[in-house]
Amino acid sequence: MSDREKLEARLVWERPEPASRPAPEPLSREQIVRAAIALADADGLAAVSLRKVGASLDAGPMRLYGYLSSKEELLELMVDAVYGEMASEGPLTGDWRRALSAMAQRTRRAAKRHAWFIDLLGGRPHLGPHVLAHVEATFAALSGAPGFEHIDSVMLAVGTVDAYVLGALRNEASKLERGMNQAEWEAVSGPYIQRMISTGRFPMLAQVVRDATHPSADVVFERGLDCVLDGIAARLGR
Amino acid sequence: MSDREKLEARLVWERPEPASRPAPEPLSREQIVRAAIALADADGLAAVSLRKVGASLDAGPMRLYGYLSSKEELLELMVDAVYGEMASEGPLTGDWRRALSAMAQRTRRAAKRHAWFIDLLGGRPHLGPHVLAHVEATFAALSGAPGFEHIDSVMLAVGTVDAYVLGALRNEASKLERGMNQAEWEAVSGPYIQRMISTGRFPMLAQVVRDATHPSADVVFERGLDCVLDGIAARLGR
DNA sequence: GAACCGACCGATACGGTGTAAAGTACGATA
DNA sequence: TATCGTACTTTACACCGTATCGGTCGGTTC
Numbered sequence A, B: 001m002s003d004r005e006k007l008e009a010r011l012v013w014e015r016p017e018p019a020s021r022p023a024p025e026p027l028s029r030e031q032i033v034r035a036a037i038a039l040a041d042a043d044g045l046a047a048v049s050l051r052k053v054g055a056s057l058d059a060g061p062m063r064l065y066g067y068l069s070s071k072e073e074l075l076e077l078m079v080d081a082v083y084g085e086m087a088s089e090g091p092l093t094g095d096w097r098r099a100l101s102a103m104a105q106r107t108r109r110a111a112k113r114h115a116w117f118i119d120l121l122g123g124r125p126h127l128g129p130h131v132l133a134h135v136e137a138t139f140a141a142l143s144g145a146p147g148f149e150h151i152d153s154v155m156l157a158v159g160t161v162d163a164y165v166l167g168a169l170r171n172e173a174s175k176l177e178r179g180m181n182q183a184e185w186e187a188v189s190g191p192y193i194q195r196m197i198s199t200g201r202f203p204m205l206a207q208v209v210r211d212a213t214h215p216s217a218d219v220v221f222e223r224g225l226d227c228v229l230d231g232i233a234a235r236l237g238r
Numbered sequence C: 001g002a003a004c005c006g007a008c009c010g011a012t013a014c015g016g017t018g019t020a021a022a023g024t025a026c027g028a029t030a
Numbered sequence D: 001t002a003t004c005g006t007a008c009t010t011t012a013c014a015c016c017g018t019a020t021c022g023g024t025c026g027g028t029t030c
Helices: A003-009 A029-043 A050-055 A061-066 A071-087 A096-113 A117-121 A129-142 A151-175 A182-197 A203-211 A217-237 B003-009 B029-043 B050-055 B061-066 B071-087 B096-113 B117-121 B129-142 B151-175 B182-197 B203-211 B217-237
Strands: none
Touching: A029 A050, A029 A071, A050 A061, A050 A071, A071 A096, A071 A117, A071 A129, A096 A117, A096 A129, A096 A151, A096 A217, A117 A151, A129 A151, A129 B203, A151 A217, A151 B151, A151 B203, A151 B217, A182 A203, A203 B129, A203 B151, A217 B151, A217 B217, B029 B050, B029 B071, B050 B061, B050 B071, B071 B096, B071 B117, B071 B129, B096 B117, B096 B129, B096 B151, B096 B217, B117 B151, B129 B151, B151 B217, B182 B203
16 A cells, blocks of 8 residues: 555545645756766666656656656767767867877767766767767868868768777777676686687687787777878878 | 466366476577577567567577576677678688778678677677687788788787777668668758758858768778778888 | 476566656646 | 646556576486
């Protein structure tokens, strides 16, 4: 029997009036998004449910539907908020290469602050104001530079770097913090890998384990990025 | 009142014995994975639930737990199966550039056959036999080629191309088939974009809409890939 | 041949999800 | 002051992954 039913079991006459509700202070998309981001930062994207977000604002889940029309929209707003953070690092300076590199590093830093960001990045196309501003600024940094006279070449360069960054961050994230920490994961997968190698069917993997100097994630990211930028530079001359 | 309860409402004496169950033919991981892939191909990843997969094999959801210990494992098996498909296209031939390009295109074709593949790609590190074979084959195709004497340079090249492919496929997928088809999507986002442009705050976006020749997705993918490969080639000389 | 035992299967149940629908109370407006 | 719209809440639904457990069966041992 619910509390409600328990109350109504008494007659109207002796039943107290409902406590005058404490004038719920109005919400805002910004508050909601902040709460959602806090949850995602703390416990991962899976912890972002309309119920939990609502609860952290002393509201029921349905209350949020006054500000959003679906959970997808909330995620969209979260993405845009992160782009907002990135923009607050200031305008892009330097030549096209420095600009693209800076954008890549900003994205990576954002992904480090908000691990869930990566999972949301590749979803549907993002059209929030901060995203548009981000794209606009990136294009503007390249536009007009020698070799980037036509907008198509700008799009190719930005698109390629973007794709690399997206994939690299996803790979990076997949190797790290999978619920279990790095050590735990290696404890499970290590022996398996060893067993696979000892079958003799994977000589290259064996060589990787034996010879590879595993540089830090930062270095790996930067080297790959340099590669991509070199490719773009090579294309400019042609 | 459940069927069970309805039955038990009658006395034992007049209650029929349970129909002798039709000796459930044994399942296998392969069958399960095939069923899951069929579901995902038809209705998207979200349609893959243990209940539905089970149902399509005339089994309850719990039956599957004899073959898997979690849904994550099922997804992992699905990924490995796709790598198996890719491997069946035959061995890699040609120099390092052709090999990497072929791998990229194979991945892209696989993602076209199985749209859900992209969403699973960047998740946790994949360690299935077909994945290992894929990595092994890719490394082997590069190993020893001039400029790829050290395994580190092989890893850099493969890792960079992989990252690009991953990101490019994700971007590509995000622009296409978002539940609604392309036309519907543009009908919604188009006017919005127009309005944003007409604020005058996004001159570069305006230029994109005005001047850009939007090549097909195939061309865009290939151009970006060429860029990345050029970057790797440039690095070899040094 | 009978009795046991272990593996497996299925039903049930729990705690969670997003959100549709209906109910309810309050502020503004007529 | 009465009414109405609007915002919020409650309730409910359909579904999810999976823990638990009772029952059924096949194989093994006395």
